[in-house]
Amino acid sequence: MTMKLDLFKSRSDKRSRILEATGQLIAEQGFHGLSMAKLARLSGVAAGTLYLYFDDKDELIRQYYDEIHQAVAEQLLQGFDRSEPLFEQYRGLWFRVRDFLIANPDHFSSKVQYEHSPFFDPLRQQQRLEELFDPVMAMFQQGIEAGVFKPLPIPVLVTLSLDLVPLLVQKHLRGYIVLDVETSEATILACWSAICQK
Amino acid sequence: MTMKLDLFKSRSDKRSRILEATGQLIAEQGFHGLSMAKLARLSGVAAGTLYLYFDDKDELIRQYYDEIHQAVAEQLLQGFDRSEPLFEQYRGLWFRVRDFLIANPDHFSSKVQYEHSPFFDPLRQQQRLEELFDPVMAMFQQGIEAGVFKPLPIPVLVTLSLDLVPLLVQKHLRGYIVLDVETSEATILACWSAICQK
Amino acid sequence: MTMKLDLFKSRSDKRSRILEATGQLIAEQGFHGLSMAKLARLSGVAAGTLYLYFDDKDELIRQYYDEIHQAVAEQLLQGFDRSEPLFEQYRGLWFRVRDFLIANPDHFSSKVQYEHSPFFDPLRQQQRLEELFDPVMAMFQQGIEAGVFKPLPIPVLVTLSLDLVPLLVQKHLRGYIVLDVETSEATILACWSAICQK
Amino acid sequence: MTMKLDLFKSRSDKRSRILEATGQLIAEQGFHGLSMAKLARLSGVAAGTLYLYFDDKDELIRQYYDEIHQAVAEQLLQGFDRSEPLFEQYRGLWFRVRDFLIANPDHFSSKVQYEHSPFFDPLRQQQRLEELFDPVMAMFQQGIEAGVFKPLPIPVLVTLSLDLVPLLVQKHLRGYIVLDVETSEATILACWSAICQK
DNA sequence: GATGAATGAGCGTTCATTCAT
DNA sequence: GATGAATGAACGCTCATTCAT
Numbered sequence: 001m002t003m004k005l006d007l008f009k010s011r012s013d014k015r016s017r018i019l020e021a022t023g024q025l026i027a028e029q030g031f032h033g034l035s036m037a038k039l040a041r042l043s044g045v046a047a048g049t050l051y052l053y054f055d056d057k058d059e060l061i062r063q064y065y066d067e068i069h070q071a072v073a074e075q076l077l078q079g080f081d082r083s084e085p086l087f088e089q090y091r092g093l094w095f096r097v098r099d100f101l102i103a104n105p106d107h108f109s110s111k112v113q114y115e116h117s118p119f120f121d122p123l124r125q126q127q128r129l130e131e132l133f134d135p136v137m138a139m140f141q142q143g144i145e146a147g148v149f150k151p152l153p154i155p156v157l158v159t160l161s162l163d164l165v166p167l168l169v170q171k172h173l174r175g176y177i178v179l180d181v182e183t184s185e186a187t188i189l190a191c192w193s194a195i196c197q198k
Numbered sequence: 199m200t201m202k203l204d205l206f207k208s209r210s211d212k213r214s215r216i217l218e219a220t221g222q223l224i225a226e227q228g229f230h231g232l233s234m235a236k237l238a239r240l241s242g243v244a245a246g247t248l249y250l251y252f253d254d255k256d257e258l259i260r261q262y263y264d265e266i267h268q269a270v271a272e273q274l275l276q277g278f279d280r281s282e283p284l285f286e287q288y289r290g291l292w293f294r295v296r297d298f299l300i301a302n303p304d305h306f307s308s309k310v311q312y313e314h315s316p317f318f319d320p321l322r323q324q325q326r327l328e329e330l331f332d333p334v335m336a337m338f339q340q341g342i343e344a345g346v347f348k349p350l351p352i353p354v355l356v357t358l359s360l361d362l363v364p365l366l367v368q369k370h371l372r373g374y375i376v377l378d379v380e381t382s383e384a385t386i387l388a389c390w391s392a393i394c395q396k
Numbered sequence: 397m398t399m400k401l402d403l404f405k406s407r408s409d410k411r412s413r414i415l416e417a418t419g420q421l422i423a424e425q426g427f428h429g430l431s432m433a434k435l436a437r438l439s440g441v442a443a444g445t446l447y448l449y450f451d452d453k454d455e456l457i458r459q460y461y462d463e464i465h466q467a468v469a470e471q472l473l474q475g476f477d478r479s480e481p482l483f484e485q486y487r488g489l490w491f492r493v494r495d496f497l498i499a500n501p502d503h504f505s506s507k508v509q510y511e512h513s514p515f516f517d518p519l520r521q522q523q524r525l526e527e528l529f530d531p532v533m534a535m536f537q538q539g540i541e542a543g544v545f546k547p548l549p550i551p552v553l554v555t556l557s558l559d560l561v562p563l564l565v566q567k568h569l570r571g572y573i574v575l576d577v578e579t580s581e582a583t584i585l586a587c588w589s590a591i592c593q594k
Numbered sequence: 595m596t597m598k599l600d601l602f603k604s605r606s607d608k609r610s611r612i613l614e615a616t617g618q619l620i621a622e623q624g625f626h627g628l629s630m631a632k633l634a635r636l637s638g639v640a641a642g643t644l645y646l647y648f649d650d651k652d653e654l655i656r657q658y659y660d661e662i663h664q665a666v667a668e669q670l671l672q673g674f675d676r677s678e679p680l681f682e683q684y685r686g687l688w689f690r691v692r693d694f695l696i697a698n699p700d701h702f703s704s705k706v707q708y709e710h711s712p713f714f715d716p717l718r719q720q721q722r723l724e725e726l727f728d729p730v731m732a733m734f735q736q737g738i739e740a741g742v743f744k745p746l747p748i749p750v751l752v753t754l755s756l757d758l759v760p761l762l763v764q765k766h767l768r769g770y771i772v773l774d775v776e777t778s779e780a781t782i783l784a785c786w787s788a789i790c791q792k
Numbered sequence: 793g794a795t796g797a798a799t800g801a802g803c804g805t806t807c808a809t810t811c812a813t
Numbered sequence: 814g815a816t817g818a819a820t821g822a823a824c825g826c827t828c829a830t831t832c833a834t
Contacts, residue, residue, distance in 0.1 A: 032316060040817090046817055048817065051810080052814070174324070187358070194389060194392035212798090235825085245826080444820060567750075591784065631829085639795090
């Protein structure tokens with residue numbers, strides 16, 4: 001099973017090719033290197049055609065990240081089994097996030113740039129994330145209700161356990177740490193201590 | 199005592215005004231909205247004058263963030279007392295970071311945009327941060343040697359305890375959570391569990 | 397039959413207009429006065445449009461002079477008949493150069509400015525000239541082999557006979573001399589003495 | 595005896611330094627690379643000071659070339675002996691021009707750029723040249739009157755004999771020909787044939 | 793006389809977007 | 814639907830010149 005993303009295989013062929021080229025361009029040249037002209041060339045589509053499928057650059061980028069997030073969520077939740085013990089659910093998710101980010105090293109940077117660009121609407125994003133990751137929210141809810149997790153707001157619990165994985169992977173990719181399985185397991189336990197009662 | 203930054207009050211007056219305007223422009227329009235022409239207008243300075251004080255846009259941005267980081271480090275470390283008990287040192291720092299980010303709500307976004315821009319040099323940054331926050335590194339080192347903290351790499355301990363503060367403040371500012379003193383204290387304890395042995 | 401150049405009448409209409417405006421601008425304001433903004437205005441074209449037809453200013457200038465040189469060569473060699481006696485070939489060419497330079501008084505100055513500008517590549521130019529003026533080179537070769545011309549390097553013979561025409565026309569245009577037919581005929585004979593044996 | 599120019603050793607020290615730096619800058623970076631800021635730096639003088647000695651850039655350049663031409667004329671006429679036979683006078687001058695241009699390979703290019711720049715006033719130049727090279731004009735006049743030279747206008751005779759030296763040296767420096775003593779002597783004789791009766 | 797900080801018009805170039813075909 | 818030529822405002826940057834000190 002690969003963690004590499006394979007996307008955009010639906011709807012209009014042109015639309016898919018454009019979004020695919022968007023990803024490729026961002027990966028190769030960074031968020032700032034995304035110009036409509038380059039995008040048209042790489043998509044094999046005329047410049048004007050971009051505007052048949054997307055209102056403007058903003059919309060294109062928004063839709064690109066919407067689809068990315070959708071796909072990422074599906075991939076991360078594949079194998080997420082709510083019937084497992086809480087710790088197993090959490091630990092599995094932690095590893096899937098780690099593996100995905102290591103397999104897609106540009107993803108996090110690209111996402112961060114998007115989230116701090118003028119295109120980004122934080123409220124819209126929050127709603128989508130809650131929908132996409134509803135099972136994860138449910139897991140935290142269950143843990144609180146069962147008295148296993150501390151009675152902190154769920155977003156705090158998420159930060160204490162999952163939000164730091166991208167930060168750790170980034171340090172790993174830059175060579176500041178080595179996030180091997182052993183270190184990961186220790187960190188997972190550390191986070192588990194953070195969110196659990198007692 | 200205010201946590202609001204008051205910077206650039208040294209060297210040439212023009213240079214200060216330019217750097218101040220840089221901060222204002224990034225806060226108002228985002229990193230992408232920083233153009234030399236706008237900057238000149240807001241500084242009340244001619245376009246060419248910018249180049250008397252900075253070699254080019256790269257240099258200007260680099261120097262802007264160098265000064266910002268210097269000032270932030272000084273402010274965060276003010277009152278950081280290595281003779282206090284470990285927990286007190288850590289807790290005090292946690293609160294100062296929180297208070298600073300709440301008082302300077304654009305700081306984190308601006309920093310993140312910079313760090314994912316083509317101007318950014320991660321190696322140089324890493325070195326500077328270790329110098330600026332040397333006492334904090336020493337605190338973690340001491341905690342490990344005393345057997346209080348888990349024997350994890352220091353960058354991991356940093357992530358588990360301090361790197362999440364910006365994420366939490368961001369959620370606070372967006373209204374997903376309320377990071378009041380009570381929640382903060384609970385979170386501080388949670389992080390403390392994460393990094394401590396046992 | 398006019399000696400005035402009529403160029404750029406092929407390919408895209410816009411491209412022609414740009415090159416025509418280039419010539420006009422150089423004639424009116426000199427090589428140094430050629431800016432892309434002025435060029436766009438005079439061409440009746442938007443600034444960005446220039447870059448649809450030419451990669452950058454260098455390329456535009458290079459292509460402008462390539463086309464000019466091509467057209468000039470064609471015009472100067474029109475009626476150049478290798479079957480005529482050597483003297484007739486040479487004399488005819490001399491007059492066509494004179495007439496052309498008088499009809500296009502800015503041509504020489506423009507050419508000289510180009511050849512001393514940073515855009516200019518002397519090697520490339522030399523090759524092109526030898527190709528364009530191949531029949532003239534052949535004429536000199538033939539003269540040497542027939543023992544009519546002195547056994548000097550061809551470029552020296554060219555200088556002794558043809559390179560001075562622009563200098564003379566320049567003096568004529570500035571009013572230092574009057575290069576009428578009589579003076580021309582005398583000068584042609586003088587040059588002929590210079591290059592011929594005995 | 596060197597043919598290298600040593601100039602500007604008179605009048606105000608600052609003025610000399612500025613003109614010296616002008617020559618150095620043109621030699622190193624070409625005519626186009628001459629900016630007032632660089633010139634000030636290289637002269638060791640403040641930008642504003644340039645305008646104490648010269649009205650503007652035009653004037654500075656004009657005065658620079660005036661002094662250059664003066665010095666060049668003096669150097670070329672050193673040893674020019676009107677009492678020698680005509681051919682010896684002419685031959686000696688030819689060689690001094692050749693040697694000077696080879697020793698100062700940038701001189702010709704710089705002069706040509708100047709003469710085709712907007713700073714240049716051809717009438718003024720013509721008058722100065724006739725004054726500076728008065729003995730040479732006299733030589734040609736004498737040759738005509740003695741019936742040795744063809745009764746052509748003097749500027750034509752100058753072109754036929756001396757104006758081509760720079761062209762030949764340029765071809766020499768670019769490697770198209772080798773202007774050694776032998777070739778020079780042959781060319782001198784060729785030019786002599788061009789200007790002499792018979 | 794001498795300074796050098798300051799100016800601002802101008803430079804070559806890019807790019808999101810439009811629209812006639 | 815699809816094209817791609819065309820736009821023109823905006824970009825980062827340079828430079829001859831001025832003027833308060």
